[in-house]
Amino acid sequence: MKKARVIYNPTSGKETLKRNLADILDVLERAGYEASAYATTPAPDSAMLEAKRVGKAGFDLVVAAGGDGTINEVVNGIAPLKKRPKLAIIPAGTTNDYARALKIPRNNIKDAAEVILKDQTVKMDIGKTNGLYFINIAAGGHLTELTYDVPSELKSIFGYLAYLVKGAELLPRVKPIKMHLEYDDGIYDGNASMFFLGLTNSVGGFEQIAPDAKLDDGKFSLIIVKTANIFEIVHLVALMMNGGKHINDKRLIYTKTSKLTVKTPESEGRLMINLDGEYGGDAPMTFENLHNHIEIFANTDMIPEDALSDTEEEAYEEVSKDFIKEVEKLTDEDIDGDGKIADKK
Template sequence: MTSKPLPKQAILIVNAMSRRGADVFDEARAKLELAGVELIDAIAVNKPDQMDRTVIDAVARAPMVIIGGGDGSLSSTIDHFVGKDTVFAILPLGTANSFAKSMGMATDVDSAVDVIANGRRRRIDLGVIDGDYFVNAAALGLSPLIADTVPHQLKRWLGMVGYLIWAVRSAFHFRPFRLRVTLDDGSLVKAWATEARIANGTHHGGVELVESQAVDSGEIVIQAVTGKSLFGLAWSWFATLFKLRSRGQTTTEWRGKTLRLEARPRQKISVDGEIAAKTPVTVCIAKGAMEVAAPRE
């Protein structure tokens, strides 16, 4: 059965505080209208506390809402689309843009506009951590330490290079942790780890780390870089980044519909790049939770 086409009317909401938000707002608005998308409204949000209210209002007024910003902006607004008929469309304007990459999108403005104007509807899953929805991936270990401490101006001006510089600095303050995962069948697995990812999508930190996952798999994946060595963590990232054959040997994965995650010592969890939880948590999948604008097959 052929799915309905994407709506031709939409509201554009751009987080002007995201890395490229303020710079491309006018450009994106003009290109969307030129591509045939009728904008009911176009709003640049300059204050973080106004984002939720703006999105709630837009979802009630438009058949499609385009969110421009980084992964954190997308994840923080996703709850307002669950259970609604409004299509969620993205304009990736952050540093890593992991969700866009998990969706198979290029991250330049022209490509995003093409998806919004000429793409297809796709029903996808969402991850859930203790009742809170997220679009792409969460992490505990070194990644949250970086996310929690990286200066905003460093990532704004240097992007991924700024993250890498701060990652080296943060590594000197990081210690491995003891991970406990309770699976769907009640069995418990334990391992030492330097990082763990809770994945609904394939990408984390802009890199394809969880190749076995898809945003419509119907399962949540926990992937851990096991062991106590930070060198092992660095090697895992390197092997994955450059697609070495040995990359699968550097991680362990568990998947299911509902998993319990614990850590000793307790770990902060970054959810799509923003610190939003702390172990222990229950993670699960919300299958087919929403419709998005996706690239053509």
């Protein structure tokens, strides 16, 4: 029989996970798993260490039950392994961005667990930097540092509304930082109030920050906000909430990239990096997209078609692009008198 381990935060969601644990285990048994559970502790990296342990022990499935922080820890436990178990998530946090992107029920724990019974999975991209893994965002700049000042009790009570209220209060602090950013299609050298790398379209409860994000295409959505003017930032937020129209604004750069290197001059001081909503270290840093790295249960029949790759069509497009690039490299010496590619052997 396949084995599954539920790693749950007993304090998440006003202890609802603890009260519903028997239902979760019952669902896993119905799905054909021999199921067991582990309650995280206040000790550092409790969820991560347990996820790594059961992954190495050959478990087939790890269920991360809790908020986005618990999910991030579990991913950091299994991501470095050569043979990785499948992942399922049961949200019980505040914003639950990952569950939102995967269309997993966020208000009913049993319904979230029963997604496993549908046996629908997605091979998800995740990000990596300095030995750390992230599943939703990496960001840096004064705009992102606002989130560190939101008290945890406010997050629990008001959710992403707390970010808006506190963010509005702290906006006057925002100032530009000199950044050097290298990405697939170019280099940005200049002032910016924020850079943002997204893996899904849901951040802090908003689904329009990266409106065309795909979950499995090997690319981050990169946003570089060049302005630090309060009124311009508020205008960009309004455009974002009005159907994601901010991505075409000249006050920011919006592109796709598989890699990003971030540096700042020493004179700028530290540039704090936010990974999935928590402090993840200081620049310089290089971020890499790990394509299709973790297989995760999701409501794939409810995820919009444009959020997942059309594998055959996009593979054809990729091969076509590579072919064109190779042809463009050819010189007159490479072509023989009949217009064919010369054999240089």
